[in-house]
Amino acid sequence: MSNGFDPFEDASLIVAHDMSNAYDAVVPPIVQTSLFTFTDYDDMIASYRGEKIRPIYTRGLNPTVRMFEEMLAKLEGTEDAIGFASGMSAISSTVLSFVQPGDHIVAVKHLYPDAFRLFGTFFKRMNIEVTYVDGRDEEEVAKALPGAKLLYLESPTSWVMETHDVAALAALAKSHGVLTTIDNSWASPIFQQPIALGVDLVIHSASKYLGGHSDVVAGVVAGSRELIGRIRGEAYPYLGGKLSPFDAWLLIRGMRTLPIRMKAHEQSTVVIAKRLQAHAAVETVCYPGLANQLAPGLTGTSGLFSFIFKEGIDVRTFSDHLTLFKLGVSWGGHESLIVPGDVVLAQKAQPNSAVAFGISPRSVRLHVGLEGTEALWSDIEAAIAAASAG
Numbered sequence: 001m002s003n004g005f006d007p008f009e010d011a012s013l014i015v016a017h018d019m020s021n022a023y024d025a026v027v028p029p030i031v032q033t034s035l036f037t038f039t040d041y042d043d044m045i046a047s048y049r050g051e052k053i054r055p056i057y058t059r060g061l062n063p064t065v066r067m068f069e070e071m072l073a074k075l076e077g078t079e080d081a082i083g084f085a086s087g088m089s090a091i092s093s094t095v096l097s098f099v100q101p102g103d104h105i106v107a108v109k110h111l112y113p114d115a116f117r118l119f120g121t122f123f124k125r126m127n128i129e130v131t132y133v134d135g136r137d138e139e140e141v142a143k144a145l146p147g148a149k150l151l152y153l154e155s156p157t158s159w160v161m162e163t164h165d166v167a168a169l170a171a172l173a174k175s176h177g178v179l180t181t182i183d184n185s186w187a188s189p190i191f192q193q194p195i196a197l198g199v200d201l202v203i204h205s206a207s208k209y210l211g212g213h214s215d216v217v218a219g220v221v222a223g224s225r226e227l228i229g230r231i232r233g234e235a236y237p238y239l240g241g242k243l244s245p246f247d248a249w250l251l252i253r254g255m256r257t258l259p260i261r262m263k264a265h266e267q268s269t270v271v272i273a274k275r276l277q278a279h280a281a282v283e284t285v286c287y288p289g290l291a292n293q294l295a296p297g298l299t300g301t302s303g304l305f306s307f308i309f310k311e312g313i314d315v316r317t318f319s320d321h322l323t324l325f326k327l328g329v330s331w332g333g334h335e336s337l338i339v340p341g342d343v344v345l346a347q348k349a350q351p352n353s354a355v356a357f358g359i360s361p362r363s364v365r366l367h368v369g370l371e372g373t374e375a376l377w378s379d380i381e382a383a384i385a386a387a388s389a390g
Contacts, residue, residue, distance in 0.1 A: 027253070028064065028067060028249070028252060030064050030245050030246055030249045031055075031062055031063040031064045031245050032064075032245050032246060033058060033062075033245075034057065034058050035056070035057050035058065036054070036055040036056055036057070058242065058244075058245065059237065059240070059242045060236075060237060060242075062243075062245050062248070064245040064246075064248045064249050064252075065083050065242075065243050065244075065245060065248040067248070067252060068083055068220075068243070068248040068249075068251045068252050068255075069081040069082060069083050069220065071252060071255055072189070072204070072206075072210070072220050072222055072255070073222050075189040075190075075255070075258075076184075076189045076193060076194075076195055076202050076222040077189075077193055077195050077196055078195050078202070078222040078223050078224065078228075079223070079224050079225040079228070080222070080223065080224070080225045080228040080229070081220055081221060081222040081223075081228060082220065082221050082228050082231055082232055082236060083206070083218060083219070083220045083242075083243035083248060083251075084218065084219035084220060084221070084236075084241045084242070084243055085217070085218065085219070085241040085242060085243055085244070085247075086205075086207070086217050086218065086219050086241065087112075087185065087203070087204065087205025087206065087207060087208075087217075087218075087219035088114055088115070088118070088219065089219050089239070089241030090203050090204070090205075090219030090220060090221050090241075091112075091115050091118065091183070091203055091219070092118060092122075092239070092241075093221075093231055093235035093236060093239050093241060094181060094201060094203060094221050094231055094235075095123075095150065095152070095181070096235050096239070097230050097231045097234045097235045098149060098150055098179055098230070099128055099149050099150055100128075100149075101126045101127045101128060102127050102128070103128055103129070103148075103149040103150075104128075104129045104130075104131065104147055104148045104149060105119065105123075105128060105129070105130045105131070105148060105149065105150045105151075105152055106130075106131050106133060106141065106144045106145055106148045106150070106151050106152070106178070107119065107130055107131070107132055107133070107151075107152040107153075108132070108133060108134070108135035108152070108153055108154055108155075108157060108162075108164065109132045109133065109134055109135070109157065109162075109357070110154070110157035110158050110159060110160050110162060110357050111152065111154045111157060111158060111183065112154065112158050112183055112185075112205075113158060113344075113353035115152075115183070116351065116353040116356065117349055117350070117351060117353060120350075120351040121350070121351070131144045131148075134162075135153065135154075135155065135157070135162065135164035135169060136162060136163075136164060138165070138168055138169065138172060141169055141172055142172050145172060145173060145176040145178050146176055148176070148178050149178065149179065150178065150179050150180075150181065151169065151170075151172075151173040151178050151179070151180045151181070152181055152182075153166065153169060153170075153180060153181065153182040153183070153194075153199070154182065154183045154186075155182065155187075155192075155295065155298070156186055156187075156288050156295075156298075158353075158357070159286070159306050159341075159357055159359055159363070159365060160286050160306070160357060160359075161286040161287055161288055161304075161305055161306065163288050163291075163294075163295035163298060164295060165295060165296045165297070166182065166192075166194055166197045166198075166199060166295075166296070166297045167197040167198055167296060167297055168296075170194075170197055170198035170199045170200075171198055174198065179200050179201070179227075180198070180199045180200045180201070181199070181200065181201040181202070181203060182194045182199045182201075182202055182203065183203050183204070183205075184202045184203065184204055185203075185204050185205040185208045185209070185332070186208075186302055186304060187298060187300070187301075187302060188204075188208075188209040188210065188258060188262055188302065189258075190209075190258060190259050190262040190263075190300065191262060191266075191298060191299050191300035191301065191302065192297055192298050192299065193297075194297070195222070195223070196297075197296075197297045200223055200224070200227060201221055201222070201223040201227055202221065202222045202223065203219070203220075203221050204219060204220045204221075204222075205218075205219055205332075206218035206219055206220050206251055207219075207330060207332065208330070208331060208332025208333075209258065209261070209262060209265075209302065209332040210251055210254055210255055210258065210332075211250060211251050211254040211332070211333070212254040212255075212257065212258065212261050212332060212333060212334065213250070213253075213254055213333055213334060214330070214332075214333030214334065214335060215250060215333075216247045216250040216251060216254075217247070218243055218247050218248075218251055219241075219243075220243075261334075261370070262300065262302060263300075264370055265302050265303035265368060265369075265370070266289070266300050266301050266302065266303070267373070268303070268368050268370075268372075268373040268376065269287070269289065269301065269302070269303045269304075269305065269368040270289045270301065271373050271377070272366075272368055272373065272376060272377055272380065273285050273287040273289060273290055273305055273307075274290065275377060276307050276380070277290060277307075279384065280310075281309055281310055281313050281384050281387075281388055282307055282308070282309060282310065283307075283308045283309060283310045283362070284307060284308045285305065285306075285307040285308075286305055286306045286307065286308075287301070287305035287306075287307075288301050289301035289305075302332075303331070303332075303367050303368040303369065304331050304332075304365070304366070304367050304368075305365070305366060305368075306341075306363055306364060306365040306366070307363065307364055307366070308341075308360050308362050308363045308364075309362045309363075309364070309387075310362075311362070312388070313362065313384070313387050313388055314387045315340045315341070315342060315361070315362060315364060315387070316340075317383075317386055317387040317389075318364070318383045318384060318386070318387035319338060319340050319364075319383075321382060321383040321386040321387065322338060322379055322380070322383045323379055324336055324371050324375060324376055324379040325337060325338045325366065325376070325379055325380070325383075326338070327339070327340075331367035332367070333367075333369065334369050334370045335367075335369045335370075335371070336366070336367060336368055336369035336371055336376055337366070337367040337369070338364060338365065338366055338367075339364070339365040340363075340364055340365075341359045341360055341361055341362065341363030341364060341365070342361035342362075344359060345359060345361055
């Protein structure tokens with residue numbers, strides 16, 4: 001990688017702390033408390049004046065949460081990070097820290113559906129204008145940037161998995177004085193480091209690969225000390241989306257194995273995506289790992305992708321005949337999941353991102369888990385055979 005970071009060799013970036021844990025525990029104890037007391041009056045007033053930084057109330061600062069934040073900052077190569085109760089809390093708090101009513105956001109098409117809905121509902125009521133651009137077309141992006149306050153990126157994008165030259169887009173934004181943010185949940189810090197590519201702020205749905213066990217809902221933002229300080233001072237205390245100590249502890253556990261898990265997801269997914277691409281029942285596979293060369297800055301691929309069946313394949317039958325792949329939202333955990341496109345198209349939420357994205361009713365989104373490549377492929381093959389029989 002451009003910054004010399006090797007997530008598979010440099011274990012210190014995963015451990016992130018050199019000092020011993022309390023009681024010499026190999027796993028850090030959870031500081032499960034709502035508040036912290038002071039030794040005396042002078043200690044309390046110095047803390048409130050900002051003369052010393054120490055925990056006061058867990059909604060503001062908690063040692064377990066802080067440990068997770070420091071681990072993520074090291075993995076992303078940033079000065080600081082801040083954890084949230086969900087990915088959407090991380091997104092909304094970040095954008096609202098830098099965008100005001102009447103401002104203009106430029107966003108790539110096909111971004112995370114709930115971010116798309118946030119921009120089209122709540123932000124619309126705030127008179128915040130959002131212009132959607134094809135992130136692969138740098139000329140289109142450049143034309144949209146003048147006067148914008150924020151460029152919101154995702155690469156690869158949701159469902160259709162379009163990749164962008166993140167460094168080129170970040171440089172374009174910088175030339176116009178526009179702040180850049182990117183959702184890096186798909187690649188994780190293991191396969192993409194946007195800060196090294198010139199992006200200002202990196203957002204994660206930590207529920208996905210950072211947690212990795214489908215037992216935590218959380219979000220996190222990483223960036224410079226100045227930018228994270230602004231989020232921490234302007235949005236974090238008042239919007240209330242704080243990360244709990246227990247969830248932070250689960251994330252610390254998950255991040256210990258992040259490099260190994262990402263490699264395992266990638267290895268199985270490349271095999272399965274290639275087999276689907278060659279299958280007679282499949283029209284298109286949307287997966288960056290099938291390209292001859294990965295997008296600039298993307299050093300690997302994760303386990304999430306989509307494909308479109310040819311006419312005549314019954315998606316309902318395919319879905320119901322799967323045994324290892326379970327019908328379920330989200331992704332990034334140890335388990336394999338499927339979301340049919342026609343189910344998403346039926347969603348009543350407005351604006352409907354599936355309609356706006358042009359998702360085909362014959363499309364299927366897969367998350368390839370850790371159950372084993374051949375077992376998963378056998379599951380898919382049998383389900384396709386059943387869906388083709390009628």
